[in-house]
Amino acid sequence: MAMLEGLLKWLFGKWQVLAVILYVAALLAHGHAQWNGGYNQAKAEGDQALAELKLKHAEQALQVTAESQQQLLQQVIRANQAEDLLLSTFDRHAEEVQLLKERIPNVTTIYRPTPGAAAQPIPHCVFTAGWLRDYNAALGVPAASSTTATSASAKAASAAPSTDAELLESGVTPADILAHAQDYGRWARDNLAQLNSLLDLQKD
Structure with a gap:
């Protein structure tokens, strides 16, 4: 009988130890599961935040690129318009000089000494x-x-x-000087128009 009681005590003691081990193992397993869950949740939240940040930066970069392209397009349009206007001004100057050149023979070869008098050759100059x-x-x-x-x-x-x-x-001859003045005047006016065009482009 005493032997049976000793055996039962020994078994009971072993079950207590086993129960403690099982309890500790359960706690560890639960803690590990919670740690894994927290880590996974934190990682998921971090990945989402990073993805949102990357998307935001990509949208900002796209907007900046679009604005830069729009500004460049506007500058190109303005430059083309300025060039067209400048070329048109050059053409107008050339036409005006051509009209003046056509009048050179008339205003350098004959003259009227008084109003109503007959035209006569201009004296040698x-x-x-x-x-x-x-x-x-x-x-x-x-x-x-x-x-x-x-x-x-x-x-x-x-x-x-x-x-x-x-x-x-x-x-x-007077005709040579007049022709030279017309060419020089056209050159000066073309340069002035080009300078004003550049200044207008820099103002905007």
């Missing part, structure tokens, strides 16, 4: 070599050297000051 030289100098045209002066007008324009050569006739 002399422009000296010194006058031509100084005219070119006033426009910033360098004097032709003796080695490069081949035409009569080039030689006249290279006449040295205070010499007999500067008082010789240059061969330049």
Whole structure:
């Protein structure tokens, strides 16, 4: 009988230990499951937040790109319009100069001494070599050297000051001067129109 009681006590003790082990194992399993669940939830939330952030950045980049393209398109349109206007201005200047050139023979060959008088040939007008030289100098045209002066007008324009050569006739006529003024005026007006076009583009 005593032996049976000892056996029962021993078995009871073993079951207590086993129960404790099972309880601890259950706690560990429960804790591990909770940790896994929390980790998975946190990871899912983090992945979602990262995906939303990436989407937001992508949308912002797309918007910036679209705005930049729109601004570039507007600039291209404005530049094309400015170019068209400038070319139209150049064409108008050329047409005006052509009309002036067509009038050169009439206004440089005959004149009326008084209103109602008959037209007569314009008296010979002399422009000296010194006058031509100084005219070119006033426009910033360098004097032709003796080695490069081949035409009569080039030689006249290279006449040295205070010499007999500067008082010789240059061969330049009023028609030549008028034609030169028309070409120079067209060049100046074209440059001014181009400068104003560039300034207008920079203002906007």
